[in-house]
Amino acid sequence: MSQKYIEKILKARVYDVAKETRLDLMSRLSRRFDNRILLKREDLQPVFSFKLRGAYNKIYNLPQEQRDKGVIAASAGNHAQGVALAAQRLNIRAVIVMPKTTPSIKVAAVRAYGAKIVLHGDAYDDAYQHAAELAGKEGLTFVHPYDDPDVIAGQGTVAVEILRQHPDAIHAIFVPVGGGGLIAGISAYVKALYPEIKIIGVEPEDAPSMHHALAKKRRVVLDQVGIFADGVAVRQVGKEPFRIASKCVDEVILVTTDEICAAIKDIFDDTRSIAEPAGALAVAGMKKYIEREQLRGANLVAIDSGANMNFDRLRHVAEQAELGERNEAILAVTIPEKPGSFRKFCQTIGKRSISEFNYRYADNREAHVFVGLNLGGGSDEARIELVTKLTEKGYPLIDMTDNDIAKLHIRHMVGGHAGVENEVLYRFEFPERPGALLNFLDKLGQRWNISMFHYRNHGAAYGRVLVGIQVPPTDKKEYQAFLDELGYVYQCETENPAYRLFLS
Numbered sequence: 001m002s003q004k005y006i007e008k009i010l011k012a013r014v015y016d017v018a019k020e021t022r023l024d025l026m027s028r029l030s031r032r033f034d035n036r037i038l039l040k041r042e043d044l045q046p047v048f049s050f051k052l053r054g055a056y057n058k059i060y061n062l063p064q065e066q067r068d069k070g071v072i073a074a075s076a077g078n079h080a081q082g083v084a085l086a087a088q089r090l091n092i093r094a095v096i097v098m099p100k101t102t103p104s105i106k107v108a109a110v111r112a113y114g115a116k117i118v119l120h121g122d123a124y125d126d127a128y129q130h131a132a133e134l135a136g137k138e139g140l141t142f143v144h145p146y147d148d149p150d151v152i153a154g155q156g157t158v159a160v161e162i163l164r165q166h167p168d169a170i171h172a173i174f175v176p177v178g179g180g181g182l183i184a185g186i187s188a189y190v191k192a193l194y195p196e197i198k199i200i201g202v203e204p205e206d207a208p209s210m211h212h213a214l215a216k217k218r219r220v221v222l223d224q225v226g227i228f229a230d231g232v233a234v235r236q237v238g239k240e241p242f243r244i245a246s247k248c249v250d251e252v253i254l255v256t257t258d259e260i261c262a263a264i265k266d267i268f269d270d271t272r273s274i275a276e277p278a279g280a281l282a283v284a285g286m287k288k289y290i291e292r293e294q295l296r297g298a299n300l301v302a303i304d305s306g307a308n309m310n311f312d313r314l315r316h317v318a319e320q321a322e323l324g325e326r327n328e329a330i331l332a333v334t335i336p337e338k339p340g341s342f343r344k345f346c347q348t349i350g351k352r353s354i355s356e357f358n359y360r361y362a363d364n365r366e367a368h369v370f371v372g373l374n375l376g377g378g379s380d381e382a383r384i385e386l387v388t389k390l391t392e393k394g395y396p397l398i399d400m401t402d403n404d405i406a407k408l409h410i411r412h413m414v415g416g417h418a419g420v421e422n423e424v425l426y427r428f429e430f431p432e433r434p435g436a437l438l439n440f441l442d443k444l445g446q447r448w449n450i451s452m453f454h455y456r457n458h459g460a461a462y463g464r465v466l467v468g469i470q471v472p473p474t475d476k477k478e479y480q481a482f483l484d485e486l487g488y489v490y491q492c493e494t495e496n497p498a499y500r501l502f503l504s
Helices: 002-010 027-033 051-060 064-069 078-089 104-111 124-138 149-165 181-193 209-216 239-248 257-271 278-293 311-324 341-349 380-392 404-408 436-444 473-486 497-502
Strands: 023-025 036-041 071-074 094-098 116-119 172-176 198-204 251-255 299-304 328-336 354-359 366-374 397-399 423-431 449-456 462-470 489-492
Touching: 002 149, 002 181, 023 149, 027 036, 027 257, 027 278, 036 149, 036 257, 051 078, 051 149, 071 078, 071 124, 078 094, 078 104, 094 104, 094 124, 104 116, 116 124, 149 181, 149 239, 172 181, 172 278, 181 198, 181 239, 198 209, 198 278, 209 239, 209 251, 251 257, 251 278, 257 278, 257 311, 278 299, 328 341, 328 380, 328 404, 328 497, 341 366, 341 380, 366 497, 380 397, 397 497, 404 462, 404 497, 423 449, 436 473
Parallel strands: 036 299, 071 094, 094 116, 172 198, 172 299, 198 251
Antiparallel strands: 023 036, 328 366, 328 397, 354 366, 423 462, 423 489, 449 462
């Protein structure tokens, strides 16, 4: 297998559109972690992503009769731009099917390369099925984003450049993983030549398709995937990428959204460039690996796979980056409701910088304070030390630093308890398109009352919505039927301590 891919990768036709990207030293991060950390800058490609390598190689190698009929792809982002640019350069008709939730900036970018855009469905799976139907009807060749040997070979040219640019020993190469095309190409080439170099994939904790597949020794289909790192939000890895990864990939590390945001900030601090969430995955996983292995003095390569970031997502990234670096702790602290207790609590905190303080009178016995504190040390030890100090002083508290509801919603809603009867709390993911809220309300009808609603746009294809609804116990089955009919991703949060302390 490896020899076959060595030949395909070395013969891959990519540089008609792609360029050899830099391997930059991350000097700040290298000093901080006492390793030599290098960043492969695939964000510098003409479409700001590595995806055009595989797309062009696939389309270039098509027989003339297939070229004459044209190509089709399903994508909401980087693959779409890669296919569109490749087709434009080769003067081939291209049709790109994109979900209706695709941000307008990405639609405009693909249209600028001359491709025909078809908007269909709310998610990638809808677009994929429609693209397959159109391919059959119109005789178009489907260009798969990752499950194709020519696509994999095109992505593998990244590895050729890394080994040429850094001829000295490399301990590990960290690769972001979605469908698996990139890590398949890189691992097949590197392991054939330097089997001692570790190939480590990195996935979000809420989209662990390759991680679970390797653990179970078979491909799995995830029930749902997180949407923050939308460039790798894949429910099932490709068949061919999995076959290669099962032989050539050493492990896959999982990282949180906060850790991804911290990695985006790390890349910015070193390069003054902004990676998209999927593009920063490798740096996030590398940091986790270094700490786990207590690694020092090694040469490490992380691949920045893309920079197609919506500007309005930066607010959310900035908020979460401090948590990801463990520079901020989010605590729910109970203090006595009496004169002087608020001042005493602040004295206990000391001269720590406060990033957020939310407080409202609840009753005449005790008050709940939602507080964000800058730790300075950037470690769990500093947070644990603070929690221990407050506990020893007699303050009941809950550490909510890793509580998504607290970070995304409750911190913006603290204002006292409403005392609403039969209230249940649910978190939904609404597709970011006109009519999504109306669809929710229409299906809800007049059966139950909405008692709370909080929505924040994070610049993704889906919005995170927190909804309180009054559902009497006798309506539980009917309400569950409503959830099933709705078709949106949801999660019950009624027992979440952040909700219990501040809103219920």
